[in-house]
Amino acid sequence: MTEASIIGLFVATVSFGALLYLAALGELLAEKAGVLNLGVEGMMAIGAVTAFIIGVELKNPWAALLVAMLSGALLASVHGVFTVGLGAEQVVSGLSLTILGLGLAAYLGKDYVGLPPGAELVPVEWGGLSDLPWIGPIFFNQAPIVYLALLMGIAVSLVLSSTRLGLALRAAGESASSTDSAGHSVLGLRLSAVAAGGALAGASGAYLTLSITPQWAEGLTAGRGWIAVALVIFGAWRPGRVGIGALIFGGTLALKTRLQPFGVEFSPIILSMLPYVLTLAILLIISVRARKRPSPAPFGLGLAYRREER
Template structure:
């Protein structure tokens, strides 16, 4: 069975790595939605972050500068959504979708000269001393790129900010009952801008971590729907960073699973031949999508949503003097 221990360790380790961009995007969206703004433009912001990071890293030779610029551009891009949905009180669904399309197109244009290039300096990967030597866990968690480790730090930090700090309380108030928050003297619009920006910065980080570490090359549409997965995962996670991390890594592992099964280690009675059957792919390839759809279906039920803890004012613009939700 030790073959299987190695087998699953490998899949989980791959899941942690390839789930990391989704993790950033998901936590970013948690911030935005906790403040009451739904942003469906995650895919677009990720693409902008991805292309910017790759291009800056390629031109300057400094991946850290690339990362910084990728984060920044993701943030700037999200302000478009903030402008339309908060200041102009436009429809958040439409505005977010527009952001996705614009992001796809603009990133293609910006990425055009990069098609021949394909080699930008990458962010470093290293084993964490001592921790990397722990059997099984070391391989799963502590032998990765630096962006994975930053993700480990981000999760508790995000949780702490949301649940244990005054700004976090204000943010939640704005997302749950903006009229009350307003009455208490909290600047609803200003805070919503801030957290949409935070969401954008993290989506930019998600894209940057993709092109600088996880899928280190630029190709049109390199995110391949991961931004949408993040939107679904927010619901799965019940707007909680720790569950977002669990969901992201699980999602990463599920994506890797069908490939590894094709070389599954030997089992008694030739059971491994069933696992190795590439036809199983048609089923396993479906899993991430089934997973997301299931989450959406569950999340769309009113009672379930309350249970999951959806911010009550999510998706509704706040207009002072009008009745709240």
């Protein structure tokens, strides 16, 4: 096991961690407002394919990222309209969104499969910082979207904890009827949270096709959207903890292929299951502790709000 191999492990951990973190932050926003969106995988796929298409057509990675975020928001809004507007079952609608997103992405991307990328977001050089041993390659030589993930994590955390908007958003997720009584639009709050969440999932997808593996093919997201959903539970609906969880889950992804060159005899299949096993364990802890203290899940999560049925 050489130093370069260990540094490589951490570089990949941070990179995969950022991928998962962006999508999980989006899911956290929606869930904080009371909307469970199981369509993360579909929104990531749409973000990935639109980023790639725009990259090929316009050769501009930033335009590609922007369009990916807009497409993610648009697709999420479908879920928003059905669940928030029409009060449809959130689980059913979210699952449909995953299938819809994956199918739509495959359809849109049909002519772009296997094409060389038109635009890429390459790692940022931070001058002398990038040359530092260990710290340099791991933190100061990552793709721009990694830093975007960090910024978004801080922003989401601040907005939720210290702004009136964040308070209203959390209230919409805890008790929609009292939020409504207080004069806030539950509909507006929830719809915007779902759309913003979709934009972050779209950015996560764009990270795949603009940096990690700059190409498009069906099945590119490979279930990582589901890990993001699990991550929100793992992080107990707190942006900071979700970030730590993202690094742990990202580490399992990075370790999956590296155990073999490290000479460790351990099935990569078991390692792939680890994020889900950890999440189940956290769910267990939450439900066992629920007798003594309330669950960290938003109280109104999954419940449709209809004023006339109050």
